[in-house]
Amino acid sequence: MAALDEAKVKHILSTLENLEFGSIVITVHNGEITQIDATEKRRFTLQKSTSNQPTHKYTK
DSSP: OOOOOHHHHHHHHHHHHTOSSEEEEEEEETTEEEEEEEEEOOOOOOOOOOSOSOSSSOOO
């Protein structure tokens, strides 16, 4: 396995520190990190409707 590049490790750690929800994918080819992908998830609460109308499309 090749020695880890300090700049790549710092980038991974920085990404991890700034990520609240999500994932980091590290791609390795021939023992070397070639790609780092970060996916951030953001969740929002739904506001409930105050109307009495059904929320589904088809009603009888």
